[in-house]
Amino acid sequence: MNAAVIIRSVNRLFAWKVRGIRWIEIIGVLMVAAMIFSVYLAKAAAARESAQIADLERQIGVSGQRVRLLKAEVARLEQPGRLEALSRGAGLGPVDMKRQTSEADLAQLQPIPEPKQVVIVAPTPAVVPAAAPAAPAGEGAR
């Protein structure tokens, strides 16, 4: 295929008309219209997403403010001075060093002594001898 054939084909394409209008121009206009429409769709979608993003950012901002407020409230409630006053009010205090141990030494701790068995004996009535000898003097002061 030489250059002359190509030029002839192009000429025929440009010469292809309907009611005096070149088809190539009609196709071009249609393509431009399609492109404009697609650009419109894309921009409309982008604007919608942009609005959503702006709305989300606004919500994040509002939530962020609320989070900051809550964090400040937590910091106020957890300040050491206040916690210590509350703890001391509840009868709590620093654990004595003698009552602290490491995790590894837990096994060496003395077990809590078991409570001694208390044998409850039924009271027996005291037998008072009829004629008890008199206690020696001074015994009551011992």
Add this chain to the structure above:
Amino acid sequence: MSVHDPHAWDRAAPRGPRPVVYGIRRLLPSWRWLAEAMWWVEHSFGRARADARPEEDTRVRIFVIATAFTAVFCCLALGAAHAALMTPKGVVGSAANPNAVARADIVDRNGALMATNITHYGLYIDPREVWDPTLAAQQIKRALPRISTAKLRRILAGDRRLIALPGLTPQEKSAVHALALGGVTFEPEDRRVYPLDSSARHVLGVADSGGQGLTGAELAFNADIRAAGARGESFPLSIDLRVQGVLENELGAAASAVGAKGAVGVVVDASTGEVLGMSSWPTTDALNRVTSAHYEMGSVFKTFTIAASIDTGKADLNTMFDASQPYMIGNRRITDFHATNKILSLEEVYLHSSNIGTSRMAVELGPDVMRDYFGRFGLLDAAPIELHESARPRRPTNWEDSTRASMSFGYGIMITPLQMAAATVSLVNGGVYRPLSLRRGGSGAEGRQVVSPETSRSIRELMRANVLRGSGKSANAQGLRVGGKTGSANKLVNGRYDPRHGVGSFASVFPADGPDTTRRYVVFVLIDEPAQGSQLGGAVAAPTVGRVIDRIAGFLGVDRVADPVIAPAVAR
């Protein structure tokens, strides 16, 4: 050819000289080619027709225009594609950081909040839209009791919109908003909030409503805090809020118990110079006594004198000093508070806090050496720290024998507690003086060697011995190897040292044992003018230090080990 053809002069003139001279020809030579090119394009059609080639001319023009448009649209398409595809991540949808604030939150070294920005609201009232001013005033006052009634009435009686009260909290705003009053509006305003109330207030300082730091860390790190805020990050300090809380509580309890005029406490990481806790009592006082108050510290200075003596080689732990009788410098008679009236070793001088012993050392050191060492320990300059409040010391005017003797046991020179802490740090961490810092991780400064590691080791041994067998026994937190030196001084009142106005202090380190690389902490406490009981450092400051160390050791990861058997007493 037209008679108006400007190119007529290019061609051979059929008759006579060139008849017409156009303005273009008067242009500079550099513009001539451009003018001629435009001329050529504009008149190409006429030229082509003149040359009997009109079709060819039309094609050329169409080709040129099409080429130009193609090039332009290609450039636009490439630019659009580049903008669409190569946009940096994060920029899409938002130009700025959504978390950005004017000033960053200040947090402690573990992230606990210390200062933040909260949106407050200014209350504005437009009286033209208020139906019933009297009722509105009553309702607003009921919902917002702190508002001034007089101001409220004045605004409601006026004729223009005015601010009634700035800085409403969100709760206050909700309460007023719920009244549903006409003419009442709110405008947001960013406010600095310190949720810890008085805790750490001297360290934090304050920032103004315009977002500029005025005092404390807010001023010291103003630029850093603003930069961190713009990035949406928080700004961490070196302070450990747990340590700060313990220090404040114990200091407040101790100072209240003895009716003191004031008290200061500092906890410093001796390895990095980071300040973990800094407290100035009373907290209602705007003065930060840690950085800005001057004190004659008393016997805690003996540590510096002895360190200088050991480091210069003029003494070691076994050197003997005659304290059997008062030491005379000219007419001045120096005596010991706890008189032993015997010859003491250097360790005994330290443990008995002998003024005579340290005075002898100071005289022997000479003015130049003593000034050099006091300068090395930072006792002659303001403590290096980011806080602008760090004050310069009050230095002696001369370095004569008598003055040096006084300075050897902490009189004649007034320094700030922060200087004391920094100097103590340099003596216990292997001999490196490092600037203190409120920045997490420390200032990053290398530090300078001020005494040898051997001297530092000797000082730690002496301090530990003083807690085991000397005046600092009440600071001995079990298993934490506390070392320290007590200090007691009378204050100068109306030109005389008044024993009724005293200062008791305790400079300590824990753990005092182990190699130079051991992570240690320096705790310094000073009680200013205790009104009840003893004013001695061993009685008022050392127990406080002991309790503080006992409680903070767990936070700092210092393990307890079995205490050595305590020797009964120093051999006399």
